Each structure stands twice: as C-alpha cells, then as structure tokens.
Amino acid sequence: MRGRGGATVRPSVLKYVRVRDYLRSLVTHELAVGDAIPSERLLCERFGVSRMTVRQAVDALVVEGLLAREQGRGTFVAPTKLDLEVRLASFGEEMRRRGMEPSSKVLAAEQVAASSDIADALDLLPGEQVFYLHRVRYADGEPMAIEQTWVPCGLAPGLFDDGAPPSVYGELRRRGLEPDWGEDTVAATEVDAQDAELLGLRAGKAVLRLSRRTFAGEVACVYSRSSYRADRYVLWVPLRAPRPALTPRSTEATG
Known part of the structure; x- marks a missing residue:
C-alpha cells in the first residue's frame, strides 16, 4: 500500500x-x-x-x-496540560487568567546573605542581604510548581514584616517599582525526592525548571527559580516573522 x-x-x-x-x-x-x-x-x-x-x-x-x-x-x-507561556506575570495572575484559584504554602520567608550566583543575578555583591521566599504554588488545590524567589533588601525594606506577600510583583508595584521586563532560561530535568514529595510526584519524574531575572527599568529587582510539573505544563512560545532592521536615513535623504 x-x-x-x-x-x-x-x-x-x-x-x-x-x-x-x-x-x-x-x-x-x-x-x-x-x-x-x-x-x-x-x-x-x-x-x-x-x-x-x-x-x-x-x-x-x-x-x-x-x-x-x-x-x-x-x-x-491524564490531566489537561496548561500552556506555560513565557510572559512577565506572577503565578497568581496566570492562574486567575485561566479561571483557576491560586494558593500557596510558604516553606521559608527570611532574610539571608546572597550567595555568589544570587548576587550575580541581582547585580549585588556576595553577602549582601536579600529576602528569600520559598513556596509551593497551587491551582484549585493541586500542587503545580515550587518557587524560590530572591529580592534585594534595599529595594523593599520590611518586605516580610506582615508575613510573605501573596504576590511579590504586586508588592513591588505598590512600592513604586514596576517589573516591566525580564529574561528566562528553561530546562527539562528530573525532580529530586524532596521536591517530588511537595509536588505529589514520584522521584525522577520530569519537571520544567525556569530561572527568571526580572527588571524594573534597569534595576534587577527579582530573581526566581521555579520547578513546574511537566505532566501539567507544556511550554508555549509565540513566534512572529522577523521585522526589517531599522536604519537611520542618510544626511542626503534628510537634508
């Protein structure tokens, strides 16, 4: 045939x-x-x-x-997978956009000294103080991701005075810092035993690991590392055709 x-x-x-x-x-x-x-x-x-x-x-x-x-x-x-579109929005904002109710379990909310890699990501010196927030993120009561977040203490004094804020981005906006761009790296890897238990997975199952540097203008204001359940997410990246490069007109043409 x-x-x-x-x-x-x-x-x-x-x-x-x-x-x-x-x-x-x-x-x-x-x-x-x-x-x-x-x-x-x-x-x-x-x-x-x-x-x-x-x-x-x-x-x-x-x-x-x-x-x-x-x-x-x-x-x-299997449960329907959510598209993990790379956009500058908080987990809560994303889940509400999909009609799901977000919630969190705070594992740690403390002030710590920045290690070399965290300091580098936030344009700080090693040892400078940062706020560290470690959470399990849920949608409609189901664990979806584990998130670690670091914020320079100098940008948000007293960030944890009333407990961990429900939205770090929202708290920064309230303080006059508008996260308006960022850069992500995404990799697929196997979940370790500790994170597997938090996500309700077996050790060795696949997760999507996303590292993000978020900026307010030229200021690096947030660094985060997240592990998303690969059985509930598929990475979706919108594409567009390349645009012609913009070149200045010559003196003769303008003149």
Missing part, C-alpha cells in the same frame, strides 16, 4: 494508527480525567491486532501527554 508521495505504508503501521486515533477520540470526547482506557485484550479483539501494536499506540499518546501509566494499576486519561 502506498501513502502520500508514493511511499509504501506497511499494514502494521496502519493498524497502529487506527488504534491510536480511536483512543485519542475516546479521550477527547467520551472519557474524563482519571478514567481508565479499555484493556489491551479488548483493544486487540476490537481491532484484530497484536498486543505490541496496541502498546505502540498507547505509548504514542503517553508521549503526547493524553494518557498516563500508573505502575500496577493501568493506563488512565
């Missing part, structure tokens, strides 16, 4: 695609989050295929994030 462009398509590939597309439709239109998919035996009987073909189809949907395997229990419909 030939596919597009005259390429030969093996019958086994077509069987795998049929099973995969059936499961995708089932997940999208009939099953709810947490529901189990039909057993391998039932799928083999329905489509007249081998267990290997069924497993290949299920594997593809696990990779896509539509299904999740739980060892010893089976395969279930």
Whole structure:
C-alpha cells in the first residue's frame, strides 16, 4: 500500500494508527480525567491486532501527554496540560487568567546573605542581604510548581514584616517599582525526592525548571527559580516573522 508521495505504508503501521486515533477520540470526547482506557485484550479483539501494536499506540499518546501509566494499576486519561507561556506575570495572575484559584504554602520567608550566583543575578555583591521566599504554588488545590524567589533588601525594606506577600510583583508595584521586563532560561530535568514529595510526584519524574531575572527599568529587582510539573505544563512560545532592521536615513535623504 502506498501513502502520500508514493511511499509504501506497511499494514502494521496502519493498524497502529487506527488504534491510536480511536483512543485519542475516546479521550477527547467520551472519557474524563482519571478514567481508565479499555484493556489491551479488548483493544486487540476490537481491532484484530497484536498486543505490541496496541502498546505502540498507547505509548504514542503517553508521549503526547493524553494518557498516563500508573505502575500496577493501568493506563488512565491524564490531566489537561496548561500552556506555560513565557510572559512577565506572577503565578497568581496566570492562574486567575485561566479561571483557576491560586494558593500557596510558604516553606521559608527570611532574610539571608546572597550567595555568589544570587548576587550575580541581582547585580549585588556576595553577602549582601536579600529576602528569600520559598513556596509551593497551587491551582484549585493541586500542587503545580515550587518557587524560590530572591529580592534585594534595599529595594523593599520590611518586605516580610506582615508575613510573605501573596504576590511579590504586586508588592513591588505598590512600592513604586514596576517589573516591566525580564529574561528566562528553561530546562527539562528530573525532580529530586524532596521536591517530588511537595509536588505529589514520584522521584525522577520530569519537571520544567525556569530561572527568571526580572527588571524594573534597569534595576534587577527579582530573581526566581521555579520547578513546574511537566505532566501539567507544556511550554508555549509565540513566534512572529522577523521585522526589517531599522536604519537611520542618510544626511542626503534628510537634508
């Protein structure tokens, strides 16, 4: 059998695609989050295929994030992933924009001496005092991310006097500092045992680690490191076509 462009398509590939597309439709239109998919035996009987073909189809949907395997229990419909769009907004602002209720569990809120890497990120000298805030961030009661934040003490005196503020960005705005740009680095890695427990994951599961330097004008006002559950987020980056470079008109043209 030939596919597009005259390429030969093996019958086994077509069987795998049929099973995969059936499961995708089932997940999208009939099953709810947490529901189990039909057993391998039932799928083999329905489509007249081998267990290997069924497993290949299920594997593809696990990779896509539509299904999740739980060892010893089976395969279930995975929670919908949120797009982690890189924008300068607080976690709370992002969750409310999506119609979810944010909350936090504060693990630490203290004044500490900046280590070399933190001082470098905030344009400080090592040892200068910074506010350190360590939180688990929740959406509708489910742990979504772990966040560590550092703010120079000189920019926000008494930041923790009334406890940790619900929004660091909001508190800086209240003090006349408007976070208006930043720079992020994003990497995928495995979660360690301590963070896994806080996020409700097994150690070794994937997380998205985001490091952000936030500026108010030319002032580095916040540095943060966040670990987002990779089973609940997919990185979304908007793109646009490059614009022509702007060049000044020559003296003859203006003159």
